[in-house]
Amino acid sequence: MSDAGPEPTRRTFLSIDNVAMYFGGLHALDGVSFEVERGAVLGLIGPNGSGKTTLMNVVSGVLKPTSGNVRFGGRRIADVPVYAVCRLGIARTFQVVKPFANLSVRENVAVGAMYGRNGSRRSARASFDRAQELLEIVGLARIAERFASELTVPDRKRLEVAKALVLDPEVLLLDEVMAGLNATEVDAALDLLRTINQRGTTLIVVEHVMKAIVSISTSVVVLAEGKKIAEGAPAEVLASPRVIEAYLGARYVKRQRQRETDA
Amino acid sequence: MGGLSGNATALRVTVAILILLAFVPLLHSGYDENLGRSVLMFATLSFGWNILGGYTGYVSFGNVVFFGIGTYTSAALWQHWHQQSIPLAIGCAVVVAVAFAIVLGIPILRLRGHYFAIATLGIALATEEIVANIDWLGAGSGQAVRPLEAFSSYYFAMWAVCAASMLVTYLITRSKLGYAFVAIRENEEAAAVLGVDATRYKVIAWAISAAMAAAAGAVFAGANGFIDPPTAFATDDNVFPIVMALLGGVGTVAGPLIGALILTAINETLWSHFPQIHTLFFGAVIVLVVLFLPRGLLWLMNTRGGWRGVVAAFGAYRL
Numbered sequence: 001m002s003d004a005g006p007e008p009t010r011r012t013f014l015s016i017d018n019v020a021m022y023f024g025g026l027h028a029l030d031g032v033s034f035e036v037e038r039g040a041v042l043g044l045i046g047p048n049g050s051g052k053t054t055l056m057n058v059v060s061g062v063l064k065p066t067s068g069n070v071r072f073g074g075r076r077i078a079d080v081p082v083y084a085v086c087r088l089g090i091a092r093t094f095q096v097v098k099p100f101a102n103l104s105v106r107e108n109v110a111v112g113a114m115y116g117r118n119g120s121r122r123s124a125r126a127s128f129d130r131a132q133e134l135l136e137i138v139g140l141a142r143i144a145e146r147f148a149s150e151l152t153v154p155d156r157k158r159l160e161v162a163k164a165l166v167l168d169p170e171v172l173l174l175d176e177v178m179a180g181l182n183a184t185e186v187d188a189a190l191d192l193l194r195t196i197n198q199r200g201t202t203l204i205v206v207e208h209v210m211k212a213i214v215s216i217s218t219s220v221v222v223l224a225e226g227k228k229i230a231e232g233a234p235a236e237v238l239a240s241p242r243v244i245e246a247y248l249g250a251r252y253v254k255r256q257r258q259r260e261t262d263a
Numbered sequence: 264m265g266g267l268s269g270n271a272t273a274l275r276v277t278v279a280i281l282i283l284l285a286f287v288p289l290l291h292s293g294y295d296e297n298l299g300r301s302v303l304m305f306a307t308l309s310f311g312w313n314i315l316g317g318y319t320g321y322v323s324f325g326n327v328v329f330f331g332i333g334t335y336t337s338a339a340l341w342q343h344w345h346q347q348s349i350p351l352a353i354g355c356a357v358v359v360a361v362a363f364a365i366v367l368g369i370p371i372l373r374l375r376g377h378y379f380a381i382a383t384l385g386i387a388l389a390t391e392e393i394v395a396n397i398d399w400l401g402a403g404s405g406q407a408v409r410p411l412e413a414f415s416s417y418y419f420a421m422w423a424v425c426a427a428s429m430l431v432t433y434l435i436t437r438s439k440l441g442y443a444f445v446a447i448r449e450n451e452e453a454a455a456v457l458g459v460d461a462t463r464y465k466v467i468a469w470a471i472s473a474a475m476a477a478a479a480g481a482v483f484a485g486a487n488g489f490i491d492p493p494t495a496f497a498t499d500d501n502v503f504p505i506v507m508a509l510l511g512g513v514g515t516v517a518g519p520l521i522g523a524l525i526l527t528a529i530n531e532t533l534w535s536h537f538p539q540i541h542t543l544f545f546g547a548v549i550v551l552v553v554l555f556l557p558r559g560l561l562w563l564m565n566t567r568g569g570w571r572g573v574v575a576a577f578g579a580y581r582l
């Protein structure tokens with residue numbers, strides 16, 4: 001991880017350029033564009049089915065978009081295969097966690113240390129050492145020898161984060177890593193994300209816990225039905241009628257306005 | 264660490280058995296030597312199947328293709344160039360099989376699960392048919408392979424091929440390569456996100472798998488003295504190694520040899536006592552293994568599950 005000093009770059013760090021993703025007749029993403037600055041924390045929100053996870057899949061290379069492209073450090077990466085996107089410096093977690101069930105927690109993370117960014121220079125032994133460091137950071141060091149299939153849900157989320165971090169990413173995509181955590185655990189997770197960000201990693205956070213989004217994001221993008229409907233500072237965006245409408249429906253907004261004019 | 268090799272005690276015991284097997288020709292019994300060579304050959308085929316099926320999670324029903332390629336390489340060397348050196352035959356067989364594995368693997372390994380299994384089965388059937396129509400390889404009537412004077416050479420060669428296959432498997436489990444294979448088995452998408460180039464490592468796994476099968480085939484051809492399509496692409500040579508790996512322990516180093524020993528023992532006993540219906544019993548054994556020991560004997564010795572796993576399996580079937 002590099003020092004977080006803002007580099008005077010002319011080209012954009014990461015940009016989503018008019019990305020569309022169609023599954024047959026379903027337009028999961030429809031002409032979505034935005035830019036992410038180096039060192040930012042971008043909150044990506046929207047109602048269920050608005051295309052957040054699809055966008056994560058496109059940026060990480062898991063899905064190839066129907067049209068449009070993703071540019072990272074001046075390179076178009078839509079056609080780059082998943083394993084190579086990871087080596088360029090984009091890591092992700094899965095909303096539905098995908099641990100290697102028959103491997104230990106440490107082995108799970110070690111696979112990333114072996115094959116991810118900088119992995120080609122590491123021996124198997126060095127990869128296990130690196131994995132152990134990451135397990136200490138996310139708080140799983142005590143249970144490093146357990147099989148991944150034996151972990152509780154919050155621990156599986158932690159494992160997912162450790163597997164992404166071991167790739168030494170420049171951009172980390174976090175897909176609902178806080179779902180199912182209690183308030184204390186959410187605070188701990190937020191602290192962890194802040195630490196990661198301060199070390200220079202750019203974060204894109206998909207989350208339903210609004211408190212988490214507001215407290216950590218430097219900017220927010222809102223998706224609804226595959227389109228970007230708002231973008232800007234968190235407090236501003238969340239107060240915008242269009243966003244409230246997308247979440248709660250047009251009738252709620254109308255009633256709210258009615259009440260305001262009555263008062 | 265070293266979590267991919269399987270139970271350490273079982274591995275030591277298996278190495279000891281393998282060393283003992285090296286002395287079988289000293290018994291000067293043709294029957295024992297043939298039986299021992301058969302165990303070593305099936306174990307080698309099973310080691311090969313296990314690299315792709317056990318470690319990488321791609322179940323192949325077509326590995327006999329590479330065994331067949333090995334036998335025919337050996338036969339062609341004798342028929343067309345009058346070469347009968349065993350190391351030369353093994354070397355050429357491995358090169359030819361690896362080339363085939365790469366050419367076939369790049370398109371076929373894009374398929375997953377049942378589709379891959381069926382494609383490999385198709386390749387096995389097609390290859391036998393193609394070879395049966397190539398005159399240069401003796402077509403349907405086959406080819407003679409002149410045996411060496413010292414017949415036990417084939418035994419020792421098969422032993423060396425088997426020991427090398429086991430050693431290669433062990434070294435893979437201790438290396439980064441082994442973790443790429445297992446990550447693909449556990450979840451191919453998650454492996455790719457961690458930087459594992461799945462297509463590349465699947466092809467490597469298949470090539471290693473093919474090399475082991477071809478080496479066994481090259482030695483078998485010489486020992487058998489004659490090769491034709493039904494011998495080179497025998498169903499037994501395709502199915503037994505899979506059952507042996509399942510019985511011994513899929514994705515363990517020792518599993519294939521343990522499975523080969525037990526299954527050969529069962530097969531010989533049944534054959535000598537019930538010659539007419541031994542295949543029926545043998546089929547029953549296969550079904551029982553798949554029902555109650557789906558991951559093999561060695562997994563019983565692991566920390567999890569243990570004998571309780573077998574009891575649970577019995578319970579699940581209400582027996």
